[in-house]
Structures are given as structure tokens and as C-alpha cells.
Amino acid sequence: MRTQLKSLFCLIMLTVPFSLTSQQNQTSPVTLVKIGDNLYETRGGSGANGGVFIGDYGVLLIDTKMNQVSVDQVLNEVRKLTDKPVKFMVNTHSDGDHVAGNKFLPESVIIVAHENCRKEFFHPGRNGEASAWNDPSLAKYVPSATFDTKMDLYVDPKKVELLYFGTGHTTGDIAVYFADQKIAFIGDQVFKGRVQLIHSYKGGNSFKHVETLEKMLASIDAEKFYSGHSEALTREDIIAHIKEMKEFQAKVSGLVKKNYSLDKIKNEFNKDQANLVETVYNEITAVR
Numbered sequence: 001m002r003t004q005l006k007s008l009f010c011l012i013m014l015t016v017p018f019s020l021t022s023q024q025n026q027t028s029p030v031t032l033v034k035i036g037d038n039l040y041e042t043r044g045g046s047g048a049n050g051g052v053f054i055g056d057y058g059v060l061l062i063d064t065k066m067n068q069v070s071v072d073q074v075l076n077e078v079r080k081l082t083d084k085p086v087k088f089m090v091n092t093h094s095d096g097d098h099v100a101g102n103k104f105l106p107e108s109v110i111i112v113a114h115e116n117c118r119k120e121f122f123h124p125g126r127n128g129e130a131s132a133w134n135d136p137s138l139a140k141y142v143p144s145a146t147f148d149t150k151m152d153l154y155v156d157p158k159k160v161e162l163l164y165f166g167t168g169h170t171t172g173d174i175a176v177y178f179a180d181q182k183i184a185f186i187g188d189q190v191f192k193g194r195v196q197l198i199h200s201y202k203g204g205n206s207f208k209h210v211e212t213l214e215k216m217l218a219s220i221d222a223e224k225f226y227s228g229h230s231e232a233l234t235r236e237d238i239i240a241h242i243k244e245m246k247e248f249q250a251k252v253s254g255l256v257k258k259n260y261s262l263d264k265i266k267n268e269f270n271k272d273q274a275n276l277v278e279t280v281y282n283e284i285t286a287v288r
């Protein structure tokens with residue numbers, strides 16, 4: 001019995017830290033999953049899901065993985081499908097699990113992002129630590145082509161649209177839109193089945209997040225939205241997410257009005273919602 005308990009304890013100790021950091025420790029090899037015409041989702045490896053589009057003139061990648069092995073795996077998988085050159089890497093936003101692998105790309109690849117995303121590369125981390133991207137040797141892997149509200153890229157007669165709808169998860173998240181296929185890659189702007197992240201330390205804002213998503217749905221006809229950390233979402237999923245966010249905000253707001261302390265408000269939510277509660281609380285109390 002004692003041995004059984006001991007082995008159960010060991011199992012728990014082995015399992016818990018892994019599940020908490022499964023994103024970082026994810027070691028399954030990168031695969032390209034076909035999701036449309038010449039369009040693939042990159043799954044596995046270290047870092048978030050991204051995308052690959054193989055056009056008539058070249059290849060466009062969406063988000064890098066986090067290390068050399070995973071970036072090489074992406075490039076090798078692309079090479080199995082085409083000899084065309086990789087022309088663009090589009091970063092959907094500045095989080096490390098989407099951009100850390102930039103530095104393992106061939107220097108010939110043009111890295112594109114929203115102008116705020118580029119600024120966030122140099123933003124101090126959550127705990128105030130300086131960004132590793134301040135190292136001058138990495139300058140060539142920071143986005144070198146940026147835009148304000150819209151940019152079209154051509155690796156094919158059909159354009160790929162990069163669209164910015166406003167602040168939300170960070171200040172520089174974009175949608176990479178394949179209009180003819182009604183498919184958009186939206187990075188971490190919406191998660192399904194897990195609590196939404198809002199990086200307030202970078203300037204992200206939960207109320208603007210809702211407005212930004214409403215603007216996105218009103219602006220594009222995409223039917224499938226590919227997310228960095230969940231299965232593809234439908235328009236209905238995003239509408240439901242917006243509704244949930246509004247209800248979440250209203251609940252926090254109601255408790256603030258009752259003069260509940262932040263800790264007391266957190267007790268009214270699940271533990272995994274604590275960070276989002278704090279973000280919303282800070283946003284509400286800042287404008288009071």
C-alpha cells in the first residue's frame with residue numbers, strides 16, 4: 001500500500017509540472033495539416049500552431065516555432081511539398097511562442113508584422129526584465145516590414161491580406177486572411193476551451209479585445225479561424241467567446257460596485273480565471 005501511494009505521488013509530481021508547461025515541453029514533431037488550397041496549419045514542435053501558404057511564386061509562413069529543431073522541421077516539411085522559396089514570415093503578434101523561432105529562419109525571409117508588434121519585441125517582459133531582442137545581433141530577425149491597418153502580400157496571384165482591428169490580447173495582433181478560402185489565422189486572439197490571455201503588461205486590454213473581435217467579424221467573411229492554441233474556430237465560436245467575455249466583465253464590474261476587494265472577487269471565479277479577473281479589475285478601477 002505504502003509503495004503504491006509512493007508511486008502514485010511520484011506519478012502526480014511527474015504529471016503536474018508537465019501539464020503546466022506542456023506548451024514549452026511539447027516535443028511531438030512538426031506536421032503540416034492541410035486545411036485549404038495550398039494552405040496548411042503547422043502543428044506540434046515547440047511553440048504555437050501557425051500556418052504555411054504555398055503560392056505560385058513562393059511560400060508564406062505564419063508564426064515561427066520556438067527553437068532551431070522545430071523551425072528546421074517546419075522548413076523540412078515545406079521542402080517535401082515545394083522547392084519554391086520561403087519569401088515571408090508573418091508574425092501574428094509578439095509572444096515568444098510565435099516569434100522566438102524568427103532567429104532560426106534564413107536571413108532572406110522577410111519578417112512582417114503589425115507596427116505595434118514590432119515595438120513589443122523590445123518591450124520588457126512580464127516581470128520587467130529586458131527583452132532579449134535588444135541584442136543587436138538579433139536585429140535582422142525582428143520584423144522588417146510593418147503596417148498600420150492593412151497590408152497585402154503576394155506570393156500568388158491571389159493576395160494574402162494582413163488586417164489589424166485594434167488592441168486586445170496585445171496591442172499588435174493581426175488576422176492573416178485568405179479571402180477566397182474564407183480562412184483567417186488569428187494567433188492568440190481567441191482560445192477555445194481555455195481562459196483567454198490578455199497581456200496587460202504589453203498594453204493588451206480585455207474591453208478593447210471585445211471591440212476588436214466585433215470589428216473583425218464585421219469586416220471579414222472568414223468561416224474558419226485558426227488559433228495558436230486550439231482547434232479551428234467558427235464565427236459562432238467567436239460570437240460565443242465575445243458573449244462570455246462580456247458576461248465575465250459584467251460579473252467583475254458588479255462585484256467592484258459592491259466594493260469587493262480583488263482577492264474576494266477572485267474567490268467568485270475559478271482559479272484558472274484569476275489572471276483575467278485581475279486584468280479586468282485593473283481596467284475597471286483604472287477608469288473610475
Ligand SMILES: [Zn+2]
Nearest residue numbers: 048097188228
Ligand atoms: Zn501563443
